[in-house]
Amino acid sequence: MSSILKARSALAIVRCDVIMRQRRVLLCHGELSGSPRLQMRPLHFGYTSNAFHSSAVASHGSITRPEPGTGIKLHFKDSKGSPLKTVEVNEGDDILSIAHEHDIDLEGACEGSVACSTCHVILSPEHYDLLPEPEDDENDMLDMAFGLTDTSRLGCQVKITRELDEMSVTLPSATRNMFVDGKKPTHH
Amino acid sequence: MAPIKLAIIGSGPSAFYVASRLLSLLPSTSPQASRLKIHMYDRLWAPHGLVRYGVAPDHPEVKNCTHKFDSAAEDPRLRFFGNINIGTPSVIPHTLPLSLSTLMSHYTHLLFSTGCTVPILHSALPPSTYCVPALSLVHWYTQHPSSPPPPPLERLSHITLIGQGNVSLDIARMLLTPSSELAKYDVPAPVLAVLERSAIQHVSIVGRRGPRQAAFTTKELREMMNLSDASLVPLDPALLKAPADGAESLTRQQSRVLQLLQKGSRNKPGTTRKTWSLDFFRSPTGLILPDPSLSQQATLTLAHTTLDSSSRAVSTGETSTLSTSLVVTSLGHRADPSAAWYDPALGHLRTVGGRVIDAAGRTMRNVYASGWAATGARGVLASTMMDAYAVADVILRDAFPGEDIQTVPVVGVDSIDEKALAEDVLPKEVDVDSIPPEVEAGLRDGRVTDYEGWRAINAEEVRRGEAMGKERERMGWQEVEAFLQSRDNSLTLSYWEYAAGLFDLIK
Numbered sequence: 104m105s106s107i108l109k110a111r112s113a114l115a116i117v118r119c120d121v122i123m124r125q126r127r128v129l130l131c132h133g134e135l136s137g138s139p140r141l142q143m144r145p146l147h148f149g150y151t152s153n154a155f156h157s158s159a160v161a162s163h164g165s166i167t168r169p170e171p172g173t174g175i176k177l178h179f180k181d182s183k184g185s186p187l188k189t190v191e192v193n194e195g196d197d198i199l200s201i202a203h204e205h206d207i208d209l210e211g212a213c214e215g216s217v218a219c220s221t222c223h224v225i226l227s228p229e230h231y232d233l234l235p236e237p238e239d240d241e242n243d244m245l246d247m248a249f250g251l252t253d254t255s256r257l258g259c260q261v262k263i264t265r266e267l268d269e270m271s272v273t274l275p276s277a278t279r280n281m282f283v284d285g286k287k288p289t290h291h
Numbered sequence: 292m293a294p295i296k297l298a299i300i301g302s303g304p305s306a307f308y309v310a311s312r313l314l315s316l317l318p319s320t321s322p323q324a325s326r327l328k329i330h331m332y333d334r335l336w337a338p339h340g341l342v343r344y345g346v347a348p349d350h351p352e353v354k355n356c357t358h359k360f361d362s363a364a365e366d367p368r369l370r371f372f373g374n375i376n377i378g379t380p381s382v383i384p385h386t387l388p389l390s391l392s393t394l395m396s397h398y399t400h401l402l403f404s405t406g407c408t409v410p411i412l413h414s415a416l417p418p419s420t421y422c423v424p425a426l427s428l429v430h431w432y433t434q435h436p437s438s439p440p441p442p443p444l445e446r447l448s449h450i451t452l453i454g455q456g457n458v459s460l461d462i463a464r465m466l467l468t469p470s471s472e473l474a475k476y477d478v479p480a481p482v483l484a485v486l487e488r489s490a491i492q493h494v495s496i497v498g499r500r501g502p503r504q505a506a507f508t509t510k511e512l513r514e515m516m517n518l519s520d521a522s523l524v525p526l527d528p529a530l531l532k533a534p535a536d537g538a539e540s541l542t543r544q545q546s547r548v549l550q551l552l553q554k555g556s557r558n559k560p561g562t563t564r565k566t567w568s569l570d571f572f573r574s575p576t577g578l579i580l581p582d583p584s585l586s587q588q589a590t591l592t593l594a595h596t597t598l599d600s601s602s603r604a605v606s607t608g609e610t611s612t613l614s615t616s617l618v619v620t621s622l623g624h625r626a627d628p629s630a631a632w633y634d635p636a637l638g639h640l641r642t643v644g645g646r647v648i649d650a651a652g653r654t655m656r657n658v659y660a661s662g663w664a665a666t667g668a669r670g671v672l673a674s675t676m677m678d679a680y681a682v683a684d685v686i687l688r689d690a691f692p693g694e695d696i697q698t699v700p701v702v703g704v705d706s707i708d709e710k711a712l713a714e715d716v717l718p719k720e721v722d723v724d725s726i727p728p729e730v731e732a733g734l735r736d737g738r739v740t741d742y743e744g745w746r747a748i749n750a751e752e753v754r755r756g757e758a759m760g761k762e763r764e765r766m767g768w769q770e771v772e773a774f775l776q777s778r779d780n781s782l783t784l785s786y787w788e789y790a791a792g793l794f795d796l797i798k
Binding site: 210212213214216217218219220221223239240242243244245246247248249251 | 350352353355356358359508509510513543544547671672673674676677
């Protein structure tokens with residue numbers, strides 16, 4: 104009897120060990136938060152320790168940073184035009200991924216699939232002119248962007264090339280009428 | 292620092308954008324972090340609101356926003372409780388009721404992200420078998436827990452949509468796209484079965500004003516133009532003329548809409564089995580129901596309109612009729628009128644700068660509203676996000692009066708005038724981790740869902756979908772309850788076997 108029990112419990116331990124290990128692996132990727140009964144606490148992304156730090160979506164960085172001095176320079180600016188950060192990037196990177204890599208507060212709700220306008224940016228005119236025209240789907244999304252200008256693009260659709268060196272990328276301003284009811288005809 | 296123990300009613304994009312913003316502005320490594328707790332409540336058992344129950348199934352990219360919501364929910368300071376109906380009468384039979392006053396007694400801060408859930412009806416078109424609100428169709432094809440019955444598409448040849456916004460176009464597109472093309476998307480199997488049997492030949496989309504006033508956006512119009520098996524009935528060219536010099540200039544959106552309409556649909560009329568039309572400058576005046584023994588078609592009576600000097604629709608005196616199998620009104624939504632601080636004149640909650648205001652104009656301390664609950668049913672995901680971030684700023688500004696919190700450049704929101712405050716409805720001190728005992732009990736007996744349970748359900752829906760070659764296959768509440776119960780049982784079993792095994796080793 105005891106040998107059967109030992110075998111059964113050994114099996115149970117092995118199986119549970121696998122389950123525990125699986126759960127631990129899943130926890131590292133932040134997928135499971137643990138059932139109330141087992142009271143496991145999840146791991147989560149680290150943040151910087153500034154008191155009020157507005158951080159972009161924590162990403163695992165799908166792009167790499169070039170060796171300092173070798174990359175293409177982009178100047179990110181806030182909605183008032185004040186400098187935020189100058190970064191160096193590789194050819195082929197898109198502005199949304201670049202912003203996330205460098206903790207710039209640019210959202211990408213649809214994650215680059217041209218289904219929203221949250222990554223709307225305003226480019227320096229001389230560089231805007233060098234870019235190929237937006238496709239219909241990008242233009243459709245830009246129609247709905249806040250603070251649209253003649254040099255607006257969706258950040259996720261702009262791929263950096265060498266000739267865009269020293270381009271300014273300005274974050275658009277939110278509408279001043281954010282809290283005013285009913286004045287601005289928008290769509291849903 | 293006084294705690295911010297925030298209850299958010301609603302778990303759609305607005306709720307999650309406010310929550311994720313607060314969590315990232317008070318990161319878990321900061322000294323104030325542990326004083327922030329966010330508990331999110333939803334009357335539906337699944338989170339994410341309209342992203343799950345409003346976005347059309349053939350627009351899956353929009354739903355990528357839920358990845359950010361999943362990240363936010365990994366923060367242990369955020370908890371989600373689903374299937375709990377707070378305050379207002381429930382439209383879903385299986386929800387756990389919880390009074391607003393009970394909820395409020397456990398929290399220092401309250402945010403309404405409750406959206407606009409009640410369809411605006413047309414005074415000339417009362418609901419009947421022949422006239423339904425668009426919401427009932429959207430709830431049908433997303434299998435919303437209120438479980439509206441399917442439209443009898445196998446008996447309908449002609450559908451008339453009243454209203455020319457994106458919801459109308461979504462429904463038209465769902466009805467005119469071959470079901471074989473929809474099969475790979477998140478269209479539940481029972482819905483697909485009804486669509487497969489559909490006898491719809493024509494969809495009329497009626498609006499009381501013209502192309503320049505239509506509320507739909509270019510993307511959705513372009514999708515209609517590109518339908519594979521339907522064509523647009525050509526529009527009267529007079530409707531599509533550009534405005535005369537000196538008249539008000541067109542916005543970029545308006546110009547592009549006109550261009551699309553001028554170009555017409557990809558398939559020319561006469562080449563497709565199905566057709567659709569945009570019936571501009573028509574306003575319904577009534578719906579004559581048929582004698583079912585004689586006909587299946589109702590008769591919609593329409594007044595012809597034109598624009599007055601303020602661009603409002605006014606009747607010309609001309610009328611016409613339209614024979615149709617079903618009228619669907621798609622005229623926007625308002626918040627639930629029985630909701631606390633609802634203003635009937637606005638159709639949503641009364642707020643100033645995100646702060647809830649009572650009927651006498653006094654600010655409710657620590658009570659906020661975001662998204663459509665605060666602004667009315669207008670705006671796409673981007674505007675919802677911007678509004679949510681602004682409300683998060685206001686919440687923190689009110690909590691930390693000394694700090695200058697300006698992460699969203701918005702003007703016009705002052706600090707609270709202490710003299711203009713109503714009596715407090717929320718306590719100043721609470722146990723930061725407690726939840727109402729009803730919720731505690733609901734979690735134990737499986738009536739209340741949490742985010743961890745949602746992740747498992749989500750994975751299971753995707754798994755079932757993969758087996759069928761589609762994005763996901765949705766589960767209903769009974770299936771969800773059973774699934775979570777059996778999952779709990781097997782976890783408990785493993786736990787007990789593990790414990791038994793340890794015990795065995797020790798002895």
